[in-house]
Amino acid sequence: MPFSFKLIKRANDSKARTGLIKTNHGEIETPIFMPVGTQATVKAMTPDELKEIGSQIILGNTYHLYLRPGDELIAEAGGLHQFMNWDLPILTDSGGFQVFSLSDLREITEEGVHFQSHIDGSKHFISPEKSMQIQKNLGSDIVMAFDECPPFPADFEYVDNSLERTIRWAKRCQAEMEGTDQALFGIIQGGIYPELREKSVKEMVELDFPGYSIGGLSVGESNEKMYEMLDFTTPLMPQDKPRYLMGVGTPEDLVEGVFHGIDMFDCVMPTRIARHGAVFTSQGRITVRNATYKKDFTPLDHACDCYVCENYTRGYIRHLLKRNEILGVRLTTYHNLYFMLDLIAKIREAVNNDNLLIFREEFYHKYRN
């Protein structure tokens, strides 16, 4: 059995759940946060460091890897796991989100999407079948269906037509992936229209995927609207399948997402802000690159027990960041990912202990942004 999901606990006081995903490359406790390794590397981190901080699964980007170094080269190297020396589970996106973000450089047809590379303007075509073929070459454990992520805002009719096509594409993806042991997730769209979210869930669930992603959120709508959509959508989804909220989120999003019934998260934000000198602390986000921290010889976060907080000071890390020293970005990245993985582990524990509401209250009591 290459992929399975077992529900472990359902909270009494919220939609939160815990569970266990099994894959050929190991198990994943849910809810989980997935660090993003866009170009076959989680920026600034080794695979060993990722394991050290409790990463159970990472995400790879189909669009970037298809363009460079090419999915065929990665297949020659033995697949993405072997290419990048990561032997735990990998989830790959479909490339759709990146291609649709190219706006002026792409044209959507029923067959697929014609687009020009953002790098050299070269012409490419990705169809649902092509996206699956690339993800087969990458050899990821969890594969995303090729969907359209409509722009925000988009009117009801556009979103409706788009999600109809996404459903037709999902069937083509399913056909293309038949016989592999990679788990294909169907993607629920529908923008901020409850009626369309409901329709999308219904049609996707009929196709019986091993897991479901929720797309098209955190794309410009307010946080309240996003949580409202989750609150509406997750109860329509099957309890016995994992639910992945794509491209989300912040520390607050993890707390709220789990509260609203989400099992999996990914986001580039923790690593991206790290490269700009910002870090999470139990009291909220700080920009350690700022002059305020020049002579601050205390850890990034007093409440944190990660390698960085046990060995380095804000003043030293600020110095490194100001000098553009690689070690500076290494330390902020390591700490931020640790913060996210530690937070999700604590959330998991709170759900298992029927304690999420209290945990949530205590979290917000300290964490202010």
Place this chain on the structure above:
Amino acid sequence: MPFSFKLIKRANDSKARTGLIKTNHGEIETPIFMPVGTQATVKAMTPDELKEIGSQIILGNTYHLYLRPGDELIAEAGGLHQFMNWDLPILTDSGGFQVFSLSDLREITEEGVHFQSHIDGSKHFISPEKSMQIQKNLGSDIVMAFDECPPFPADFEYVDNSLERTIRWAKRCQAEMEGTDQALFGIIQGGIYPELREKSVKEMVELDFPGYSIGGLSVGESNEKMYEMLDFTTPLMPQDKPRYLMGVGTPEDLVEGVFHGIDMFDCVMPTRIARHGAVFTSQGRITVRNATYKKDFTPLDHACDCYVCENYTRGYIRHLLKRNEILGVRLTTYHNLYFMLDLIAKIREAVNNDNLLIFREEFYHKYRN
């Protein structure tokens, strides 16, 4: 006893020796290679990784640290060891070499050197006393006297006058450092003039320093000339004091330097070329960033057993370097420093086994540049 040097072995067939330096922060087996940590970090490496690959001592740059973040800030942080989380020995240079390299921006007087910062043009003055005060703030275990490193080429008279001043400055450094437990090394200059090298050694040895550096080599003269100068100079130096060849060198320089009686080396080259995608192998240097290695799924060096060679391929590292991924530079840096430290350890072993000539022959048989 804060600093001592014990000669362990003198080779029969060359000027090579092995020894043991003791400092308040630990012991150093000689001959040794010292990774350079210019801005309070060996670029791209953590202190833990430096220890993992066998670094016994690292070098810090007085000029850079004086300007940013400032030696007083570092003193407030508890000294350079504590600031950068490195608890093994540190050697600091005097800042002289960097200041003299500013050519148009500095003026030398008997009192010291007036110069403008290469960063913001601000005006500064470093005297022998000031250099010592900065190095006291840094708290390094081994301190360099403030010397003039004459340009190359420079005529006999210029070099002669310069080294006379360097001797007067050395006395002032000695007076300033009195009572500290930091070991002050005297610096032997004299350019490529044997007569002046002899004079410099004689005067410095009279001042009875705990160790001696050889400066003003590898500044533009040929390798043959450098080795010729070493061959002439080291026999004039005391056997019971360590000898440090400043700013040198390449893998070949380690072999030749030890052969000619040198105990300590430092050089930015291994880390600098790593950032440009070049690595050492037992067969010579290769530029792994080149297209040749695109589909080369073998290690950087088959004969190497470092973390990088055991876990990553040339093709993957090339991909990372091409994408400007930090992990690429991390891996090439780690490997190159491992190569240097592994090489110097093998040289040490060869000297102890009266085997350096054979080791040297075998090294050159494989290593071709």
